[in-house]
């Protein structure tokens with residue numbers, strides 16, 4: 653089929669004239685919110701915000717409106733939920749741009765997430781569907797998973813929102829561009845992998861490595877020993893990497909599968925993440941009523957390198973929990989064990 657092409661007054665090309673209004677908003681976000689196309693804290697937080705907004709939904713009804721921007725519009729209510737600790741930074745940061753944009757809160761939150769993520773090399777170009785109505789009410793408390801939750805509780809919550817265990821792991825690819833401010837308040841900006849500025853598969857490898865220390869003020873709820881100084885490992889990520897229901901999905905993201913359909917693990921991760929995010933970002937919405945404006949989302953820079961064990965680590969440090977997949981020897985970065993700086 654021929655794709656329709658429209659040239660906007662700004663010179664941008666898109667498939668639907670309605671999308672023209674979004675290009676100036678994308679530019680405003682890039683300059684004002686993301687400090688000039690950066691894969692920094694605001695970009696990371698915009699992605700986290702889209703999850704915390706959308707997951708307030710149940711396929712059985714009785715919860716929130718899903719990907720409707722309620723977390724931004726009703727931030728006074730939702731910020732008070734324990735699982736939303738630290739979210740006020742990004743709702744405060746986004747609010748003035750939201751007001752200037754003229755978009756609905758749902759469109760704004762999910763556009764910001766797609767644009768912020770595009771600043772991270774290796775990320776997929778996420779979809780953006782345009783036209784969410786304003787949110788009706790805040791989501792209820794206790795819809796957002798906590799790092800202290802059991803694997804059963806986490807998988808039940810994802811299933812209630814319409815996601816399989818494999819999709820839950822795909823969504824957790826997001827923790828490759830992530831850091832914690834409130835798990836241990838003495839060390840804000842402590843990343844979950846050694847490359848928080850790159851959307852690579854490093855987090856899936858590092859979560860499997862033997863733990864050695866806590867990065868800050870001892871052991872905090874939701875945290876387990878991490879392999880690298882300056883890095884935080886969430887208890888939930890670690891348990892999901894080890895549980896028989898999810899270990900093979902986790903491990904498949906971290907290694908090259910020689911006989912798989914995918915040419916490599918990076919491609920597998922971004923393909924699965926993109927598909928799961930496309931679903932997440934329209935939860936509770938009637939997709940058929942939205943306009944596909946994905947072509948307003950910037951194209952991310954590629955990441956093509958092979959991931960490596962951090963210096964001093966090797967195959968013997970991997971806590972393999974999926975017996976049916978091979979775990980090949982990756983190269984090890986040269987030099988002494990690193991200390992990961994805060995982001």
Ligand code: HEM
Nearest residue numbers: 696697700703738797798799823826830831832833834835
């Ligand atoms: C089992 C489910 C999940 C749990 C328990 C969880 C937990 C957490 C925690 C505790 C933090 C650190 C918050 C802080 O201390 O500042 C965090 C950060 C983050 N999470 Fe998750 N998360 C989950 C799933 C997801 C999903 C599905 C996404 C996106 C699709 C996501 C995206 C992020 C991002 C991007 C950050 C970093 C935010 C920043 O650096 O400012 N998380 N997560």
Ligand SMILES: [Ca+2]
Nearest residue numbers: 828847850852
């Ligand atoms: Ca990374």
